[in-house]
Amino acid sequence: MVPLQTMTAFSLLRSPMTPQQLIKAAQEKGYHAVALTDYNVLYGMYDFYQAAKKADMQPILGLTAELVGLQSSQTYPIVFLVENQVGYHNLLQISSVINTQDDQPTLTDLKSYLAGLYIILPSMGELTVVLGTEPERATTLVEKVISLTDAAHVFLGISLNMREDTVQSMKELADHTGTRIVANETVLYPNASDRFSAQVIQKLGQGEIIANVGLAQKQAATAYLKENIDWSNEYERRGISEAVANTDWIAAHSEVTLEQSAVTVPKYATPQGQSSKDYLAELATTGLTNRLHNLDIDSAPYEARLKEELRIINELGFADYFLIIWDVLNYAHKKSIRTGPGRGSAAGSLVAYVLWITDVDPIAYDLLFERFLNPERHQMPDIDIDIPDNRREEILEYLHEHYGHERVAQIITFSTMAQRAVIRDVARVFGLNPTQIDNLSKAMPRGTSSLQASYEDSLPFRNALLDLPVDGELLYQTALKLEGLPRNASLHAAGVVLSAEPLANYMPVQLGDDGRLVTQLPKGPVEALGLLKMDFLALSNLNILDIAIREIQKIPDYESFNIATVSLDDSATLKLFQNGLTNGVFQFESGGMKNILRQLLPDSFEDIVAANALFRPGPMQNIQHFVARKHQKEKQDVPDASMAVILAPTYGIIVYQEQVMRVAERFAGFSLGEADLLRRAMSKKDHDKIAAMKSDFIDGAMALHHDQQVAEQVFSYIETFAQYGFNRSHAVAYSKLAFQLAYIKAHFPAAFYKAVLNDSIADHKKIGIYISEAKLRHVTILRPSLNHSWQGYSMNKQGELQMGLASISGLRRDFREALIQERQEGGQYRDLTNFIGRLPSKYRKVSQLEPLIYAGALDGFGFNRKTLLGSMQGYIDAIGLAGESMSLFESLTPKMHEVAEFPLNEKLGYEHDYLGVYLSGHPIEPYLAALPDSQRTDIANLTVRISAATVVIYIQNVKKIRTKKGDPMAFVDGIDLTGSLSITIFPKLFKQVSPLLVNEKVLLITGKIEQQRGRDALQMIANRIVSGDELLARTSNSAGMVPTGQWYLRIMASAEDAGVMPILQNTLQQHHGANPVLLVFERNHRKIALDDTYGLADDERTAAAMQSLLGKNNVVFKKKP
Template identity: 35%
Template sequence: QMGFPGYFLIVADFIQWAKDQSIPVGPGRGSGAGSIVAWALNITDLDPIAHELLFERFLNPERVSMPDFDVDFCMEGRDRVIDYVAERYGRNAVSQIVTFGSMAAKAVVRDVTRVQGKAYGLGDRLAKLIPFEVGMTLDKAFDAEPQLKEWVETDEEVREVWDMALKLEGLSRNTGKHAGGVVIAPGKLTDFTALLSAEDGSSLVTQLDKDDVEAAGLVKFDFLGLRTLTIIDWALGLIRETRGEAPVIERIPMDEAKVFELLCRGDTTAVFQLESRGMKELIRRLKPNSFEDIVALVALFRPGPLQSGMVDDFINRKHGRARVEYPHPDLEPILKNTYGVILYQEQVMQIAQVLANYSLGGADLLRRAMGKKKPEEMEKQREIFLKGTTERNIDAKLAGSIFDLMEKFAGYGFNKSHSAAYALVSYQTAYLKTHYPAEFMAAVLSSDMDNTDKVVPLIEECRRIGLVVRPPDVNAGAFKFSVKDGEIIYGLGAIKGLGEGPIGQLVEARTDDGPFSDVFDFCRRVGTSKVNRRALEALIRAGAFDSLDEPRWVLMASLEDAIGQADQEARNEAVGMDDLFGLGAESGTASSADPYQHHRQTVRWTERDVLRGEKETLGLYLTGHPIDWYADDLKGLGAKALENLERTRDSVRVAGLIVGLRVIRNKRGESFGIVTLDDRTARMDVTVFADLFADCRDKLADDSLVVIEGDVSFDEFTNGLKMRANKVETLENARKESASGLKIHLETRVPAFAETLLSKIQPHLGGECPIVIAYNAVNASGEVVLGEQYQVHPNDSLLLDLQELLGQDRVQLEFAARTQKRA
């Protein structure tokens, strides 16, 4: 009737090809999931009848417009599908679509600075003063940021940049390639549009953008890459590797009680669409117990519903705290699943159909009109609606109020077809996390292994749910994160300075000849031309040789010999030369009983050295945590563990590493901060309000160790605890304020002790912390307090020097008892 069977068949064709090639395809996206023909052709995976999805939301016979299937593919396979389409329908008829990048606020000031030949630092500073917000413009930034305004008004160079930037802002700057848009022409593309070589030279793109392409009569298809499909595919592959067989993800039970228990706990880190902080809070309040509830969650978590009170209504009605009421009895079948709340656009259409005799095509026109809020169109639709309700003997006043209600919620209503399709992917990921946590989390970590900021919280999540994450391992690891005996092995590809080529060489050598016995064996078999010294050092510092049961410092010390021997053997082999007795690779340093015998006396690395190596090569601390070094200090300072915090009227002191900072503006335009604090027992957000934030912002850098005093109270929104900071200090300052003495324990006579001690404390004199020497020998004991001229600043440098001299357990800070303050 609408003339689109060819379109459906083309989409069905490339989706079926992708499935035949084992390229994961999404269950559906957008309004297309409402089409039963699409479901029958395997374009979508959701039965639209079972989920009450409407075809007219996708294609309206009363308003003919081009169909638009958005199809999600696995990130790794998307380009293969596009290539298949080009091959099947002709490379001269298939092209991707151009995009035009514009000169946005930050970019335009950088560009102008560069072109005017001004210092890079000027443009960089100017760009950083422009707030990072969606829709930010130069004018908005000028009004919002006092420092920016002052600089522009007082500096002639800056004013010159700013004036030109204002003229250029918003102009097209460069061309790009649309993320997923592909056009298929009925003949040669050049009969319809000019073409342009993509910036990377890899393909041709249309010179018309996505809107102009459709105006020219070409049909656009969206081939989108969805990372979650890749994660599911990788997870299923790991499950097959570790357990022999994997579930068929399209056939998993949709009413699994354990999955909903995981959701209700808010354990949704890495679960598609449900992992943000705000979404977790919403889930804990809503407590989903059916797939319909997950569909509702995806639709509810948007600014409109959250700000309108719709979310509170929905939750209170679901849990019986408010009555479920329907505007008219005939609407109960339509609104029952959403407890009488009009949540979906499809419900608006069904209400119009049931109460006012609209066709579903006409109801879609009503929905569109309500969304656009054009007064004349709305008045016209109100008349049609009231006429229809009159024919069904519905009271005019009631009908008018129902129309007003529909109009109100149409602005917030969400496309249920899209919500249901994405809720299915959410459920699939929650199912995998529930039943196959190690394999699922390993797949998620692999997908983000280039982004340390994302890996850190994922590693924390693994620890929180009881999964062991082992360091990278040359004898068991792969490029991506993997699983062995229920434990996750860190991906070798996540080590900085180690590319895919060397890792491939490593895995090939291990596959051919078995595990590596020592670092000499590794260098000889892998070859130092493929894995250079820098890469070897990164492997050692990241812990990738730990499975060889040798300390990292011994391995590092032996590296020179191992590389030298491997190079010598490679040169010998190249000229066909063997050693005198024909023993080849079996001779030399590595064949001795202990290949490391000449390196065992090397200086031992401290725990700090080990962790520093991990942080530099992996971007995070894996086998320990810096806060462990200060456990005694924090205990002395009275800092409570975050996991043990309770609501109290007393001011509480906590301490931890800063792992995140969000800067937000209040209604007065002042900046305040929400600091994410990590003490390894837990993470907590601490609010630092404007006055305090202005004073302590320089102390809130990532990885800084801070001590915070504040008030802990109950957060009704999250059903957890929240904290407001009253005081923020660095650990060093907190020690200076609170340390009552630095105690040194002696049990035997130390040669030249006085001279050595004086040389160690000399750089740190001038503080207020007294030194106490506690002597405890067999025949005598006592304490000596050194004079005021020997009082010190109790900083890390001094403590480390004394601990190296005397031993860690013989040097300790003592703290004065802390008095509690009422909040």
């Protein structure tokens, strides 16, 4: 028997079985062939085919299509199975039609696509329904299907779940119509033990819960893949073995091959009917002339290389491909859409450079064409294009309009059930409420690679599962089975495919949310099947660059500023890299990278490129050797002197794949094409190919008069490094973009910060870092202003940056737009009365206006924020009474009752809540003045090389836990003016300082700097903590500050019993001052005079805090006479 109707996880949220699991189960249970028939889609087609071939099984490609019935308007499943290549292409069309048309088709609608396909009217389909209700119409239905194809291709599906009389009716109907019955058992999961996980994933797809998990778990399994022998015997026992035989007949007559399609690249429409290769040569020659214009360099190497590259491109038939890419880039440049300097190996092509597809001179940087397009590798070229994230849509629209909607598609990708998401999903189906789900999710550790690792590594997670009101172990085991399965389809970030013919001829497609075509196969299968793929990656850094350049070009004498012409050896820019001041600089922002830059101290663009290439998993192990060799603290040692020139820029270390190729070329006489094959084999650790090519390498080296032993050493040397080598073409191109951004940051900081702040406007963490940094660079940041702010950050004529209204959290977009539109149409808001009067009625609510007030956007009206907040309701009430009469409103406007402003810390807190940054000051600023710069380090300047650093931080979050031994400890997140830091406080220190670990408190912390495990961030292991208030007290005392009186605090017995003392200690530190404190205990009349560390201020806030804690009658402050 052959299973002919199986659904996998690619029938999204209907099955927990992957194509690979289906093949494995089929192989283990005695099947020689199996079909894949997912619902309506062919998402899993390629994976299924490859898995079957690898297992030496026969794959039968198919589809379970939901079609409108032939005798009813309801939809029913029909199974299509491929007979041959014609049927394969028709299957692509059928799935494409189903997924691109608004209305569900009927089988009749698909008549032109039925050749080469077997049709099964399944046991759960329309025919079975008709047989049970109106059997006289069953013959008509089958005859209608036959009329669309022929009887030999139509099968009537029966299953062991059918009643015997229904099976008998099917047999008679098949005999009468000349069709055949066939065993049609639906398979949704591989084993009976998977039934419950199948139910869970189906309930997830339906948005339902399982009311009784225990009962559901005990239900019998039916839709699993049974043993071949068991199914065959059962059919034979019931006297319908012919149905089994017909599954084998279908398999024997089904043959399809998934080969690389002979997909034709669309022909580029050249002017005057020129051939593609002639037009490409013309464009390239003209482009070379333009590129070399006014450059004092020898053109001969460029001309020779251009000729050779064009020869290879034309021989491989890729002239049209280059012209299409050129055409798209030419359109982009005409529309002032900035494109990146290059991406991937394409930067190694001179043709791409002279066509302005890339902006990196491959000869100047010794980049290799064969790394990009190797005539000995016979692969499609892959030119990836970076474009600003806000302009990608224009490029897609051009492709569709120019080349045709049916010939262009974006590439699908699948969001999978990652460990945290799958736990939440399964918990939801188990009926847990949102709070329970959140708590379970929060108990999971961060940074683990899988759900199983989280379970094994985290006792809190295991305990959280045990504490659930449902079976936590079952929940975990179910989630484990579903982890990694596709949950929904989405779009690949960059991929686009293009064809000379409608794509559905080669690839199943569907409609995306925007109405454009999307492939049903993801990136890997698309490439494997030979379709022309291009990547248009939306890169926000290009938008940042574009915004900054437009600002620079507004500066007198810089109107023609061209970033492409700046020197890549600019000293100010290199200094910025050396200091690790690379926040906002593409690919150089991470803490680890900044740490490397401060060690490396790059003094050339080559060093920047190398750092970019090295700071990745694998090659990262060579960084310290690279740094040591650069600073001549480690000897440069290579196996042979001939390698020294090749490896000189990287201090004797192989950093780039191209260096492997150069060594193979110059040391062993390989062609660059052969060298690329060797490089590829080594990077993929293809030991068979490496062994085969090693012999050629040794022979080639000896032919060039190298000693065999040295040749062996050189081969071993490059093999060791090759697996970590990085694509130099990509590193140079992306480092150039990084350098351009860094150049602007170094020379035009205001323009730079305007660009990065607008790009990160919704990311308060980044905003805080950039604004703090901008202030240090003497860039003035103005708070949001009702009369001067636009949506985003803007720059005034003085070079000051004005925060935009979009910077304010809680301010609705339509409200922001209404405010700006009214200002543009009616002029600036003159005063508060004028503002409220012009405000649309739907926005006249205090809750709508609070964000503006707290953010300081209404400061221009001349009242402090607390006054504005307290008076706003009166103004709103007055305009409500006045209606549309402004004169009446002005007469009804209440008198402004002015009050004192919020205390500074409270005011700053509101600013931070609504803007993500402190503008009017920073909570740590008073404390910084108490500590010389030499005695502390800014967070931004911390490196792992610092064994003991002291920082002043403002606490944002405290997480207290217990160790395995039960001892308390804490993790503290804090900030200073330059960044944020995570601090670990182990039990011994925690016991001493626990009262100080309170949000919104300033601390002086000394500790060791380490790299956080599994994260690109630093952390501090604290060994000493001092309260910021104690620091101020020391300063005050040393400055001769004189107390103005004494505090008397009575501790009632009831308060003492309630544990007030630790709270009192913390409150004393929060309100530190010069005035001594005397504690008087009610219980035993003890009196304790506290030392200066716990002196108090003499202000109203201190009195209020103490009275709130101890009671109004228990707090007295006596001033000195």
